Amino acid sequence: MDIKIACPKCDWEPDGRPYWMCDHCFTTFDTFITTAICPNCKKQFKDTQCISCHEYSPHLDWYRNLDAWLRAQLEKILERTAVSVED
Ligand SMILES: [Zn+2]
Numbered sequence: 782m783d784i785k786i787a788c789p790k791c792d793w794e795p796d797g798r799p800y801w802m803c804d805h806c807f808t809t810f811d812t813f814i815t816t817a818i819c820p821n822c823k824k825q826f827k828d829t830q831c832i833s834c835h836e837y838s839p840h841l842d843w844y845r846n847l848d849a850w851l852r853a854q855l856e857k858i859l860e861r862t863a864v865s866v867e868d
C-alpha cells in the first residue's frame with residue numbers, strides 16, 4: 782500500500798531528509814522512517830513539527846490514507862516504545 786505522508790496543516794510532504802533533531806541526544810533523523818523514535822537514544826516523539834509551517838501535529842496525523850489496521854499497529858508500536866523509554 783502506498784501511504785502518503787503530509788503535514789495535516791499545510792500539506793508539506795517530507796522529502797526523506799533528516800530534518801528532525803532529538804532534544805535528548807541531538808541526533809538528526811528522518812522521523813518518518815523511525816515512526817517518530819530517535820534512532821540513537823530511542824526517545825519517542827508524540828508530536829512532529831512541520832519543517833514548512835513550523836506547526837506541531839500528532840505524528841500519526843501525518844499519515845494520510847492509513848487504514849484502520851495499520852493505524853492500530855502503529856499506535857501499538859508507539860505505546861510499547863513510550864513504556865520502554867522510561868527505564
Ligand atoms: Zn505544515
Ligand SMILES: [Zn+2]
Binds near residue numbers: 820
Ligand atoms: Zn535521541
